Amino acid sequence: MKHHALPLLVAALSTGLASAALADDLPTVYGKVNLSLQAVDTEVDRPAPLANQVIDDNWQMRSNASRLGVKGSYGISDSLKAVYKLEYEISADEGDFSGGDELKARNMYAGLQGSFGTVIAGRHDSPLKLVQGDVDRFNDLLLGDIREVLVGEERIKNIVMYSTPSMAGFGFHLAIAPGEESGNNARDDGLADSVSAAVTYQQDIFYVALAVDENVAGNDVIRAVGEITLDALKLGAIYQTADINRRGQSLGLSGELRGFYSSYLAIAGIDLTDQDGYLLSAEWTSGDIVLKAQWMQATTDWEISGVASDQMDSTQLALGADYRLNKQATLFAYWASVEHDTNAGTVFDGSTIGAGFELKF
Amino acid sequence: MIERSMILALAMTVLPALAQQDVDLADSLNFEAFHKDKRETTKLFEAEEPAPSAAALADEPPKGASDSAVEARPAQDGAAKPAHTGQRFEVRERYTLTRSASTPYSAFYVIEVLHRQMAATCPNGWHKLREFSKPVENDFYLHYLFECL
Numbered sequence: 001m002k003h004h005a006l007p008l009l010v011a012a013l014s015t016g017l018a019s020a021a022l023a024d025d026l027p028t029v030y031g032k033v034n035l036s037l038q039a040v041d042t043e044v045d046r047p048a049p050l051a052n053q054v055i056d057d058n059w060q061m062r063s064n065a066s067r068l069g070v071k072g073s074y075g076i077s078d079s080l081k082a083v084y085k086l087e088y089e090i091s092a093d094e095g096d097f098s099g100g101d102e103l104k105a106r107n108m109y110a111g112l113q114g115s116f117g118t119v120i121a122g123r124h125d126s127p128l129k130l131v132q133g134d135v136d137r138f139n140d141l142l143l144g145d146i147r148e149v150l151v152g153e154e155r156i157k158n159i160v161m162y163s164t165p166s167m168a169g170f171g172f173h174l175a176i177a178p179g180e181e182s183g184n185n186a187r188d189d190g191l192a193d194s195v196s197a198a199v200t201y202q203q204d205i206f207y208v209a210l211a212v213d214e215n216v217a218g219n220d221v222i223r224a225v226g227e228i229t230l231d232a233l234k235l236g237a238i239y240q241t242a243d244i245n246r247r248g249q250s251l252g253l254s255g256e257l258r259g260f261y262s263s264y265l266a267i268a269g270i271d272l273t274d275q276d277g278y279l280l281s282a283e284w285t286s287g288d289i290v291l292k293a294q295w296m297q298a299t300t301d302w303e304i305s306g307v308a309s310d311q312m313d314s315t316q317l318a319l320g321a322d323y324r325l326n327k328q329a330t331l332f333a334y335w336a337s338v339e340h341d342t343n344a345g346t347v348f349d350g351s352t353i354g355a356g357f358e359l360k361f
Numbered sequence: 362m363i364e365r366s367m368i369l370a371l372a373m374t375v376l377p378a379l380a381q382q383d384v385d386l387a388d389s390l391n392f393e394a395f396h397k398d399k400r401e402t403t404k405l406f407e408a409e410e411p412a413p414s415a416a417a418l419a420d421e422p423p424k425g426a427s428d429s430a431v432e433a434r435p436a437q438d439g440a441a442k443p444a445h446t447g448q449r450f451e452v453r454e455r456y457t458l459t460r461s462a463s464t465p466y467s468a469f470y471v472i473e474v475l476h477r478q479m480a481a482t483c484p485n486g487w488h489k490l491r492e493f494s495k496p497v498e499n500d501f502y503l504h505y506l507f508e509c510l
């Protein structure tokens with residue numbers, strides 16, 4: 001579509017939304033702006049005679065997964081309704097992302113919901129990713145998110161997903177996605193090339209979940225999550241084991257350090273062949289103040305095109321505090337450190353300290 | 362530029378979320394809660410209202426003119442009336458655009474009736490959210506959705 005036609009489309013969409021709003025339920029806008037100002041220090045320490053490489057050593061304003069979403073539902077019958085969600089990440093600090101885009105697609109779907117549960121199709125976080133709940137106390141924060149260490153934090157394209165309603169505290173979730181490959185050498189050309197499934201159980205003070213990925217971003221992952229709430233104290237844990245499903249597709253790290261990890265290796269065909277890791281986290285609330293701590297450790301084996309291999313031990317530690325101004329607004333401060341030590345002697349490490357503000361709407 | 366236009370267009374045409382947890386539920390597997398309408402509206406009328414007889418209509422004003430639903434009835438004994446701040450309600454009255462065996466009232470007349478009901482329900486004032494009509498037989502119901510201040 002040519003750009004000069006897009007304003008007309010926007011106007012048409014606006015008119016359409018307004019008409020739909022008059023005819024039925026109005027769409028709901030939701031989102032949040034999460035901004036932080038923080039000192040960042042990330043580097044690669046290499047064995048002599050190689051020189052160390054500083055990646056970042058500065059102060060940064062960061063937009064931490066700030067987003068804008070539109071959701072809604074339309075009644076089809078007394079027992080069935082159509083549901084939709086369109087959610088985009090916004091760059092609240094820079095205004096646009098690298099490449100000039102002002103919006104970055106997050107989860108988006110259309111589906112049907114009834115007493116049977118919810119079926120959606122589109123693009124969405126995998127069930128395995130979402131079972132983490134609030135156990136990741138530093139979700140979306142630089143060097144604090146579990147994606148800095150653990151694989152499995154994936155958003156799946158072309159997803160079809162079914163979720164049951166809560167049944168005596170239990171929920172079951174299944175997602176499939178075709179790989180959409182074609183050609184003589186296509187492997188992922190079926191209906192369910194990627195599968196992610198989860199069972200969750202929530203009852204009073206307990207939350208537990210078990211999830212499995214098969215060939216999601218080239219990995220097979222099993223993740224177990226648990227959380228217990230003891231008055232003001234929440235204790236959480238994640239255990240995860242992952243194996244490679246498809247060579248040449250897996251580069252498990254998705255966090256800040258991935259970029260210079262891959263550039264350091266500077267070679268194609270890097271595969272993280274397997275990973276075992278765990279996380280422990282705690283949160284203590286006193287009035288409007290929430291104190292948080294998180295510890296994570298993982299061991300990851302990787303190889304380069306089957307000819308070289310190494311092992312990496314990863315550790316993350318994060319500490320932080322939130323001050324809730326009200327239900328929508330929170331001030332926060334945190335410190336986080338991540339270190340990846342390879343047997344070959346190279347250390348990828350990073351730390352950050354900063355403060356920020358989150359406003360939900 | 363185009364994306365900015367789209368954001369502004371969306372912001373101008375949709376309602377803001379009233380439930381702050383929407384953004385949190387969006388990152389969960391709880392689709393049921395995420396798509397539940399958290400702005401529950403209390404209907405101040407019976408779901409299926411039987412058509413009154415013509416004789417009865419001749420003798421009685423629309424029900425809202427005196428005492429609509431229990432929730433909408435003004436306090437009679439001087440007791441403080443509940444403000445219902447932030448709560449949403451829906452009222453309706455039947456009207457005709459021609460001549461009807463079911464109601465003698467015009468749209469103009471039921472507007473006043475509906476305002477009396479809103480005043481009785483929200484003593485501190487209200488914000489009218491939506492106004493729409495739905496056909497019933499040869500007549501219409503005029504609906505008001507409102508939120509108490």
